[in-house]
Amino acid sequence: MTMLHVVDHALLAHRLAELRDAATPSPRFRKLLAEIGAILTLEATRALPSRIARITTPLTEMDHQVLAAPEPVLVAVLRAGLGLMEGGMQVLPEAPVGHVGLVRDEHTLKPSQYMLRMPPEVRSRGAILFDPMLATGGSAVAAVQRVKEAGAPSIRFVCVVAAPEGVAKLSAAHPDVPIYTASLDEKLDHRGFIVPGLGDAGDRCFGTVE
Ligand SMILES: O=P(O)(O)OC[C@H]1O[C@H](OP(=O)(O)OP(=O)(O)O)[C@H](O)[C@@H]1O
Numbered sequence: 001m002t003m004l005h006v007v008d009h010a011l012l013a014h015r016l017a018e019l020r021d022a023a024t025p026s027p028r029f030r031k032l033l034a035e036i037g038a039i040l041t042l043e044a045t046r047a048l049p050s051r052i053a054r055i056t057t058p059l060t061e062m063d064h065q066v067l068a069a070p071e072p073v074l075v076a077v078l079r080a081g082l083g084l085m086e087g088g089m090q091v092l093p094e095a096p097v098g099h100v101g102l103v104r105d106e107h108t109l110k111p112s113q114y115m116l117r118m119p120p121e122v123r124s125r126g127a128i129l130f131d132p133m134l135a136t137g138g139s140a141v142a143a144v145q146r147v148k149e150a151g152a153p154s155i156r157f158v159c160v161v162a163a164p165e166g167v168a169k170l171s172a173a174h175p176d177v178p179i180y181t182a183s184l185d186e187k188l189d190h191r192g193f194i195v196p197g198l199g200d201a202g203d204r205c206f207g208t209v210e
Protein backbone atom coordinates (compact mmCIF):
# COMPACT_ATOMS: atom_id res chain seq x y z
CA MET A 1 0.00 0.00 0.00
CA THR A 2 1.32 3.46 -0.90
CA MET A 3 1.38 5.75 2.10
CA LEU A 4 1.64 9.00 0.17
CA HIS A 5 0.64 12.25 1.85
CA VAL A 6 0.49 15.20 -0.54
CA VAL A 7 0.28 18.04 1.97
CA ASP A 8 -2.37 20.60 1.06
CA HIS A 9 -1.61 23.96 2.70
CA ALA A 10 -1.94 27.43 1.20
CA LEU A 11 1.34 28.70 2.70
CA LEU A 12 3.20 25.60 1.54
CA ALA A 13 1.93 25.97 -2.03
CA HIS A 14 2.84 29.66 -2.03
CA ARG A 15 6.42 28.94 -0.94
CA LEU A 16 6.74 26.07 -3.42
CA ALA A 17 5.78 28.38 -6.29
CA GLU A 18 8.70 30.68 -5.41
CA LEU A 19 11.06 27.73 -4.83
CA ARG A 20 10.29 26.39 -8.31
CA ASP A 21 10.86 29.78 -9.96
CA ALA A 22 14.08 29.65 -12.01
CA ALA A 23 14.84 33.25 -11.00
CA THR A 24 14.91 32.54 -7.23
CA PRO A 25 18.53 33.02 -6.02
CA SER A 26 20.36 30.63 -3.64
CA PRO A 27 19.94 32.53 -0.34
CA ARG A 28 16.19 32.86 -0.92
CA PHE A 29 16.01 29.23 -2.10
CA ARG A 30 17.59 28.08 1.17
CA LYS A 31 15.20 30.17 3.26
CA LEU A 32 12.16 28.82 1.41
CA LEU A 33 13.44 25.24 1.65
CA ALA A 34 13.79 25.58 5.42
CA GLU A 35 10.28 27.07 5.77
CA ILE A 36 8.85 24.26 3.65
CA GLY A 37 10.78 21.75 5.76
CA ALA A 38 9.14 23.14 8.90
CA ILE A 39 5.62 22.87 7.46
CA LEU A 40 6.21 19.33 6.19
CA THR A 41 7.73 18.29 9.53
CA LEU A 42 4.61 19.52 11.32
CA GLU A 43 2.52 17.32 9.02
CA ALA A 44 4.81 14.31 9.33
CA THR A 45 4.68 14.50 13.15
CA ARG A 46 0.93 15.21 13.41
CA ALA A 47 0.19 11.74 14.77
CA LEU A 48 3.26 11.14 16.95
CA PRO A 49 2.22 8.98 19.93
CA SER A 50 1.01 11.03 22.87
CA ARG A 51 -0.06 10.44 26.46
CA ILE A 52 -1.94 12.37 29.09
CA ALA A 53 0.10 14.18 31.77
CA ARG A 54 -1.02 16.21 34.77
CA ILE A 55 0.14 19.84 34.44
CA THR A 56 -0.25 22.98 36.54
CA THR A 57 -1.24 26.30 34.96
CA PRO A 58 -1.05 29.54 37.00
CA LEU A 59 -4.76 28.97 37.79
CA THR A 60 -5.35 25.26 38.19
CA GLU A 61 -4.31 21.71 37.42
CA MET A 62 -5.43 19.85 34.32
CA ASP A 63 -4.82 16.71 32.27
CA HIS A 64 -2.99 17.56 29.04
CA GLN A 65 -1.77 15.79 25.92
CA VAL A 66 2.05 15.55 25.71
CA LEU A 67 4.43 13.46 23.59
CA ALA A 68 4.71 9.86 24.78
CA ALA A 69 8.31 9.43 23.60
CA PRO A 70 11.36 11.58 22.78
CA GLU A 71 11.48 13.27 19.37
CA PRO A 72 12.53 11.13 16.37
CA VAL A 73 16.02 11.47 14.93
CA LEU A 74 16.28 13.83 11.94
CA VAL A 75 18.36 12.56 9.02
CA ALA A 76 19.40 14.64 6.00
CA VAL A 77 20.29 13.10 2.65
CA LEU A 78 23.26 15.24 1.56
CA ARG A 79 23.44 17.74 0.13
CA ALA A 80 20.00 19.10 -0.63
CA GLY A 81 18.41 17.43 2.39
CA LEU A 82 20.41 19.78 4.64
CA GLY A 83 18.36 22.76 3.49
CA LEU A 84 15.06 20.95 4.07
CA MET A 85 16.11 19.52 7.45
CA GLU A 86 16.90 23.05 8.65
CA GLY A 87 13.15 23.54 9.09
CA GLY A 88 12.80 20.15 10.76
CA MET A 89 15.41 21.19 13.33
CA GLN A 90 13.41 24.33 14.10
CA VAL A 91 10.26 22.27 14.74
CA LEU A 92 12.08 19.54 16.71
CA PRO A 93 15.04 21.37 18.29
CA GLU A 94 15.84 18.56 20.75
CA ALA A 95 16.11 15.86 18.07
CA PRO A 96 19.49 14.18 17.41
CA VAL A 97 20.68 14.54 13.80
CA GLY A 98 22.12 12.05 11.32
CA HIS A 99 23.52 12.39 7.78
CA VAL A 100 23.57 10.12 4.74
CA GLY A 101 25.83 11.34 1.92
CA LEU A 102 24.51 10.20 -1.46
CA VAL A 103 25.23 11.45 -4.94
CA ARG A 104 23.47 10.33 -8.10
CA ASP A 105 25.57 9.55 -11.17
CA GLU A 106 24.25 11.84 -13.88
CA HIS A 107 24.49 9.14 -16.56
CA THR A 108 23.46 5.89 -14.83
CA LEU A 109 21.20 7.75 -12.31
CA LYS A 110 22.43 5.29 -9.63
CA PRO A 111 23.25 6.74 -6.19
CA SER A 112 26.57 6.11 -4.47
CA GLN A 113 27.25 6.68 -0.79
CA TYR A 114 30.14 8.84 0.43
CA MET A 115 29.35 9.18 4.13
CA LEU A 116 27.08 7.94 6.91
CA ARG A 117 26.74 9.26 10.47
CA MET A 118 23.85 8.13 12.63
CA PRO A 119 23.17 8.95 16.30
CA PRO A 120 22.52 5.86 18.49
CA GLU A 121 19.07 7.17 19.48
CA VAL A 122 17.85 6.14 16.02
CA ARG A 123 17.50 2.57 17.38
CA SER A 124 14.83 3.57 19.89
CA ARG A 125 13.29 6.74 18.42
CA GLY A 126 12.98 6.07 14.70
CA ALA A 127 13.75 8.75 12.12
CA ILE A 128 12.46 11.39 9.76
CA LEU A 129 14.46 11.38 6.53
CA PHE A 130 14.76 14.62 4.52
CA ASP A 131 15.52 14.95 0.79
CA PRO A 132 13.71 17.56 -1.33
CA MET A 133 13.69 15.47 -4.52
CA LEU A 134 12.17 12.00 -4.98
CA ALA A 135 13.00 11.44 -8.66
CA THR A 136 13.78 7.86 -9.78
CA GLY A 137 13.67 6.90 -6.10
CA GLY A 138 17.13 5.31 -6.14
CA SER A 139 18.55 7.70 -3.53
CA ALA A 140 15.51 7.44 -1.25
CA VAL A 141 15.51 3.62 -1.34
CA ALA A 142 19.23 3.57 -0.49
CA ALA A 143 18.88 6.19 2.27
CA VAL A 144 15.96 4.36 3.92
CA GLN A 145 17.95 1.12 3.73
CA ARG A 146 20.90 2.74 5.55
CA VAL A 147 18.66 4.14 8.29
CA LYS A 148 16.97 0.74 8.71
CA GLU A 149 20.40 -0.93 8.93
CA ALA A 150 21.24 1.57 11.69
CA GLY A 151 18.30 0.09 13.61
CA ALA A 152 15.44 2.57 13.13
CA PRO A 153 12.14 0.89 14.07
CA SER A 154 10.14 3.45 12.06
CA ILE A 155 10.97 5.96 9.30
CA ARG A 156 9.05 8.81 7.68
CA PHE A 157 10.28 10.25 4.36
CA VAL A 158 9.86 14.00 3.78
CA CYS A 159 10.40 15.53 0.33
CA VAL A 160 9.27 18.64 -1.53
CA VAL A 161 8.64 17.34 -5.03
CA ALA A 162 7.96 13.69 -5.91
CA ALA A 163 7.79 12.00 -9.31
CA PRO A 164 5.35 9.11 -9.78
CA GLU A 165 8.30 6.83 -10.62
CA GLY A 166 10.02 7.65 -7.30
CA VAL A 167 6.87 7.15 -5.25
CA ALA A 168 6.32 3.75 -6.89
CA LYS A 169 9.93 2.66 -6.33
CA LEU A 170 10.14 3.78 -2.70
CA SER A 171 6.72 2.32 -1.84
CA ALA A 172 7.60 -1.03 -3.44
CA ALA A 173 10.98 -1.29 -1.66
CA HIS A 174 9.83 0.11 1.72
CA PRO A 175 6.03 -0.12 2.00
CA ASP A 176 6.24 0.65 5.72
CA VAL A 177 7.66 4.17 5.09
CA PRO A 178 5.08 6.95 4.67
CA ILE A 179 5.99 9.71 2.21
CA TYR A 180 5.15 13.37 2.91
CA THR A 181 5.49 15.72 -0.04
CA ALA A 182 4.42 19.21 -1.07
CA SER A 183 3.71 18.06 -4.63
CA LEU A 184 3.30 14.97 -6.77
CA ASP A 185 4.69 16.18 -10.09
CA GLU A 186 4.02 14.91 -13.59
CA LYS A 187 7.02 12.87 -14.73
CA LEU A 188 10.78 12.49 -15.16
CA ASP A 189 12.60 13.79 -18.24
CA HIS A 190 15.27 11.84 -20.17
CA ARG A 191 17.98 13.01 -17.69
CA GLY A 192 15.99 11.84 -14.67
CA PHE A 193 14.94 15.37 -13.69
CA ILE A 194 11.47 15.93 -12.25
CA VAL A 195 9.09 17.87 -14.54
CA PRO A 196 7.94 20.55 -13.83
CA GLY A 197 10.15 20.18 -10.73
CA LEU A 198 12.57 22.85 -9.58
CA GLY A 199 15.84 21.83 -11.20
CA ASP A 200 18.86 20.54 -9.28
CA ALA A 201 17.99 21.13 -5.64
CA GLY A 202 21.56 20.74 -4.32
CA ASP A 203 23.02 23.14 -6.86
CA ARG A 204 20.29 25.72 -6.35
CA CYS A 205 20.58 25.44 -2.56
CA PHE A 206 24.34 25.92 -2.41
CA GLY A 207 25.03 27.95 -5.52
CA THR A 208 27.11 25.29 -7.30
CA VAL A 209 25.47 25.83 -10.70
CA GLU A 210 28.11 26.27 -13.45
O1 LIG B 1 15.45 9.88 -6.84
P1 LIG B 1 16.81 9.98 -7.47
O2 LIG B 1 16.78 9.69 -8.95
O3 LIG B 1 17.84 9.13 -6.77
O4 LIG B 1 17.27 11.50 -7.39
C1 LIG B 1 17.11 12.28 -6.26
C2 LIG B 1 18.43 12.65 -5.65
O5 LIG B 1 19.13 13.55 -6.51
C3 LIG B 1 19.48 14.74 -5.79
O6 LIG B 1 20.72 14.63 -5.17
P2 LIG B 1 22.09 14.68 -6.00
O7 LIG B 1 22.54 13.30 -6.30
O8 LIG B 1 21.95 15.63 -7.14
O9 LIG B 1 23.10 15.25 -4.93
P3 LIG B 1 23.18 16.70 -4.25
O10 LIG B 1 22.03 16.80 -3.29
O11 LIG B 1 24.50 16.70 -3.61
O12 LIG B 1 23.08 17.72 -5.36
C4 LIG B 1 18.39 14.82 -4.74
O13 LIG B 1 18.71 15.66 -3.66
C5 LIG B 1 18.19 13.39 -4.35
O14 LIG B 1 19.11 12.95 -3.36
Ligand SMILES: O=c1cc[nH]c(=O)[nH]1
Pocket residue numbers: 080133135192193194195197198199200201202
Ligand atom coordinates in the same frame (compact mmCIF):
# COMPACT_ATOMS: atom_id res chain seq x y z
O1 LIG C 1 14.75 16.98 -10.62
C1 LIG C 1 15.68 16.54 -9.92
C2 LIG C 1 16.02 15.18 -9.89
C3 LIG C 1 17.04 14.77 -9.09
N1 LIG C 1 17.70 15.66 -8.33
C4 LIG C 1 17.38 16.97 -8.35
O2 LIG C 1 17.99 17.77 -7.64
N2 LIG C 1 16.39 17.39 -9.15
Ligand SMILES: [Mg+2]
Pocket residue numbers: 077078079080102103104139
Ligand atom coordinates in the same frame (compact mmCIF):
# COMPACT_ATOMS: atom_id res chain seq x y z
MG1 LIG D 1 21.49 13.49 -3.17
